[in-house]
Amino acid sequence: MNSIVNLPNDDRSCGWYAALPEPLPAKRLSGQRTADHVVIGAGFAGLAAARRLAEHLPQSRILLVDAQRIGYGASGRNSGFVIDLPHKFALEHPDPRHKQRLLGLNRAAIDQLQTLIGRHGIDCQWSHAGKYQGAVGERGLAYLEHFEKLMADLGEPYRLVERDELAGVLGSDYYSRAIFTPGCYLMQPAALVRGLGASLPANVEVLEESPIQRLEKQAGGHWVLHGKDGSIRTPSVLLGTSIFTQEFGYLRNRLLPVMTFASWTRPLTDAEVAAVGIQADWGLTPADHAGTTVRMTQDRRLIIRNTYKHVPRYGRSVGEGTRAKIRDDHRKAFLARYPQLAGVPFTHTWGGAYAISRNFTNFFGQLDDGIVATACDNGVGAAWGTISGTLLADRVVGAQSALLSDIQTVTGMPSLNPPEPFLGMGVRTRIRWAAWNSRSEL
Template sequence: MYRSTSTPADDNGCGWFHLSRARAPRPSHSGTSTARWVVLGAGFTGLAAARQLALRYPSDEIILVEAQEVGFGASGRNSGFAIDLPHDIGAHDYIGPLPTARMNLKLNLRAQEILTQQIKDHGIDCQLRPDGKYQAAVESKGLSVLEAYRSGLEKLGQPYEMIEGHDLPDHLGTSFYKKALYTPGTMLLQPAALAKGLADSLPSNVSLYEHTVITAIEQGEHIVLKHANGKIIADQLLLTNNAFASHFGFLPGKLLPIFTYASMTRPLTEDEQHQLGGKATWGVIPADPFGSTLRRTPDQRLLVRNSFSFNADGRAHQRYLDRAGRQHRASFERRFPMLSGMPFDYTWGGSMCLSRNHMSHFGSLAPNIHAALCCNGLGITRGTITGTLLANWLAGERDELIDFLLNAEGPNRNPPEPFLSLGVNLNLRWGQHRAGVES
């Protein structure tokens, strides 16, 4: 018996969720149901896994279980970058060893192909735009990262453009940054809208249950998932719930739920758009991992995302949200003095599942229990491809991408509590302090 020690509880401030198309959530589960396949967690990974299982096994019912509402959790709370390139924040050049980087590039590009096709096939309105991304810096540490990243991209044979500070206002409006490295392959989108659209276009043999909090998993002749109003009996269970898998006792002490925070303005008026200048839409990620991510959205809102906390229980905490809101105001004023005082309509937090060695888990965890966990900050692309390939692998398929994931090292172990929480939060505070004006 695996009993959950914590259950999802995100704040209600996510702008992406509230601005995306309203939908009626599927009913919560009650009573007893039996299925060959059960997928736990309806973020990008779970949605991809359930869809692919349904296509591989059209005569089987697949049950997909979500503790909250689709688009409300972590998948709807990121910055909306579907990144094509390797994004190894543990490597000095973001690329890492070339053989691994080439495989990660293949995984990300395959994910982009899958998502693009699904968005087209199902008419999902998620503001998908092939805008690329800017990786920008203002301090010497960040500028050094850009040079290292440039070198890594050249080794990988990927296109880029280095843009000097005096030219950046034509791109971003702001003159805050000294240099940026632009790469054209990233797709920008509205993450909550994408998650909702994917959920509402699942094959007919997928039964989605929302607002269904699984509190225990019992392993025996069958896998039994228990909740307050009933149980679900499965032959095979797929865990796609990231750090919450560890709260059931899987990969104990190996997954890190790191929360990051974002604020989004009201729409800019025409006069404010003119004052800002630059391109109509864009996305910026920081050269320093502890710096600020920015978006200018198609509906002309500005988003700033920074600040971190380690929430060991995986749940939102208001004190961290309040602190982040103050940091967002300072970061916004530094970058957009021409729009000083513009109010934020939304402020929210969301978790990333990280590991100390920046590795993911893919494969089996126990007899008849399998998982794709820990996207390390690349939830849209990594979640989509690992969910898809996990289903293919369980259907008996093998290819170079599946073999690469199966043979990967996997997350390593963290120090025990209370040293873990103390150490991680101290490192996060120190990293944000060292980022200086990059934050």
């Protein structure tokens, strides 16, 4: 029997979620249930897995179970990018075929999301806006030059954008230069995730606010999933639980729980938009990965995201004092870019936990008899979660494809971490060192 110890405990101040209407009351797990398949975790991966299972097996009973409300967890807390390009570290992989496989998987996810958004009329600010990767000083420019070389080697389109042109979009001359890549999409993540949950096939039953606390293996190839007020018996479990996979006893000492933080403003007024000359609907990520991400939403909110924390107890690792300090740091980054908007307040500051691995390897496959998982998105969860959840369901039903072969080729086992307390000390030291080195890019 595997017992979960730490449950999701996200803060209550996510701006994306707060901007949505109040959801209908949650349907919770109660009593004894049975299902042909159970998907745990209703983020991008779990939603995609449940949908694909239902499409393959329209007569099967599928349960999708989440500890919180759909859109409240990590999938609804990112900065709203769906990026086609491989992660910066993956771009440095020596095998060009590896990078092309990742690119193909990400683009398949984007196509899938775009189709679902159109088919079901999901209102989530979906936009083919592309993405800027920006540099402030010499350190950022060196990273940007390296990124340009990687893009040229990959054979993907990109465009250099100099300060004056960039300022005409951002409404700020803070950045020296950027590279624009056209394949990225922007969206409102909590709205997208909620819309995906609301449009699942009829044979998927969603249970929210129903944390699974124990997995019990029974004779005959079945599992019993124990919650506080009920249980589910099933022969097939799919874990779309990201960092929480280790709480079920799997991939322990192989995943690093990291939280990033963002703050956003109220919507800018017409006068404020005119004062800075800013355009709507764009996103900029830092050339130096420890720098600051900036986004302007379709409804004209500015988002500042930076600051990384090692969170061994997930949301419980971050107190109000830490959150206030992070909000102050975000304010400094905001004012450095938009001093004319000093009177525009932040309305929300939030964090979201995700999993990284020391060898930047994603896990995809079988963990136990009757249990499969996709875990460790390494910070690029929207596209990766969507395609890996979809292909995990294909794997369960035996549906072969070139994409399934590709994801099996590019994934593997996350490397082991050092034991505590050395792990925590090392991660915290590395994060502080990165922040210090990257202070000119914040």
